[in-house]
Amino acid sequence: MSLKVALAKGRLLEPALALFGRIGAAAAGAAATRKLVVPSSDGSLSFLLVKPADVPVYVESGAADLGITGTDVLRETEADVLEPLALGFGACRMVVASPTHVPYPSLPGGVTPRVATKYPRLTRVFFAETGLGVEVITVSGSVEVAPLLGLAHWIVDLVDTGGTLRENGLVERARILDVCAVVIVNRASQKLKLEVHQRLLAKLQEASRKA
Ligand code: PRP
Numbered sequence: 766m767s768l769k770v771a772l773a774k775g776r777l778l779e780p781a782l783a784l785f786g787r788i789g790a791a792a793a794g795a796a797a798t799r800k801l802v803v804p805s806s807d808g809s810l811s812f813l814l815v816k817p818a819d820v821p822v823y824v825e826s827g828a829a830d831l832g833i834t835g836t837d838v839l840r841e842t843e844a845d846v847l848e849p850l851a852l853g854f855g856a857c858r859m860v861v862a863s864p865t866h867v868p869y870p871s872l873p874g875g876v877t878p879r880v881a882t883k884y885p886r887l888t889r890v891f892f893a894e895t896g897l898g899v900e901v902i903t904v905s906g907s908v909e910v911a912p913l914l915g916l917a918h919w920i921v922d923l924v925d926t927g928g929t930l931r932e933n934g935l936v937e938r939a940r941i942l943d944v945c946a947v948v949i950v951n952r953a954s955q956k957l958k959l960e961v962h963q964r965l966l967a968k969l970q971e972a973s974r975k976a
Contacts, residue, residue: 767804767808767809767810767811768809768810768811768830768831768954768958768961768962768965769810769811769812769813769828769829769830769831770785770810770811770812770813770829770830770831770832770833771812771813771815771819771820771823771824771828771829771831771832771833771834772795772812772813772814772815772820772832772833773815773816773817773820773832773833773834773835773838774814774815774816774817775816775817776855777817777833777834777835777854777855777946778795778796778814779796780852780854780855780946781833781854781946782795782796782812783976784833784852784854784969784972784973784976785805785810785812787972787975787976788965788968788969788972789806789807790805790806790807790809790810791805791806792804792805792806792810792812793806795812795814800814801813801814801815802814809965810965813828813829817834817835817838818838818841818842818883820832820833820834820838820949821834821838821839821842821844821846821949822842822844824844824846824949824950824951825842825844825845825846825951826951827951827953827954829951830950830951830954830958830962831948831949831950831951831954831962831965832948832949833852833946833947833948833949834946834947834949835855835944835945835946835947836942836943836944836945836946836947837859837884837887837923837942837944839947839949840887840942841884841885841886841887843886844949845952846949846950846951846952847949847950847951847952847955848947848948848949848950849948849950849966850947850948850966850969850970850973851945851946851947852945852946852947852948852969852973853945853973853974853976854945854946854976855944855945855946856925856943856944856945856946857923857924857925857944857945858923858924858940858941858942858943858944859884859887859921859922859923859924859940859941859942859944860921860922860923860924860937860938860939860940860941861880861891861919861920861921861937861938861939861941862909862919862920862921862922862924862930862935862936862937862938863912863918863919863920863935863936863938864912864913864934864935864936865934865935865936867912867918867919869919869938869939870895870897870938870939871897872918876918877898877899877900878897878899878900878917878918878919879899879900879901879902879916879917879918879919880892880899880900880901880902880917880918880919880920880921881902881903881904881908881911881912881916881917881919881920881921882901882902882903882904882908882920882921882922883903883904883905883906883908883922884921884922885901885903887921887941887942888901888921888941889901891921891941895939899919902916902917904916908920908921908922909922909929909930909933909935910933912935913933913934919938920935921941923944924937948966948969950962950966
């Protein structure tokens with residue numbers, strides 16, 4: 766019985782494919798191809814290559830049996846899926862950042878801060894918990910440009926090396942969430958195909974520990 770695995774195109778794709786390669790289920794050429802459904806070399810899996818934000822959608826709906834996604838996207842979507850395994854790659858953090866000359870946590874004159882982000886839900890939750898009134902502006906990428914062009918005062922985005930913030934004159938102001946890659950599994954699929962899921966997860970867990 767073959768399982769459908771949703772994988773995020775982008776920075777998680779290469780380490781995710783390497784992980785499946787280590788358990789003997791490589792997706793030859795998946796990173797280079799324009800094909801969006803790629804079988805594994807041993808025929809046990811088929812990989813669906815989708816946008817990062819869509820991985821939880823495919824898995825929650827059952828269109829994919831399982832997937833690999835970041836906890837950033839997972840917490841943002843609040844998808845109702847199982848989360849059996851944290852992986853040793855994709856580690857980064859979600860932060861509030863602003864240009865050096867734009868203060869945090871308040872602006873002069875009591876101006877309401879505008880915050881640009883790809884994570885509107887997590888951003889609203891963070892500022893509600895912090896007690897700061899902000900206006901959230903949702904963008905879908907290159908968030909760091911927003912304060913440079915006056916679209917927003919602050920941003921909420923992921924930081925890995927810190928290079929993108931630095932090169933755009935931004936500084937980290939507050940940490941919201943530690944992020945890593947995780948395996949997520951559709952609830953019904955896990956029940957219906959229990960043994961297949963258990964075998965695959967055991968292999969992924971071992972390969973992930975050894976990496
Ligand atoms: C992510 C993130 C930052 C950058 C951080 O973007 O949104 O822009 O990486 O990495 P750094 O701290 O190592 O510079 P990504 O490249 O995934 O593309 P995106 O802007 O389209 O989300």
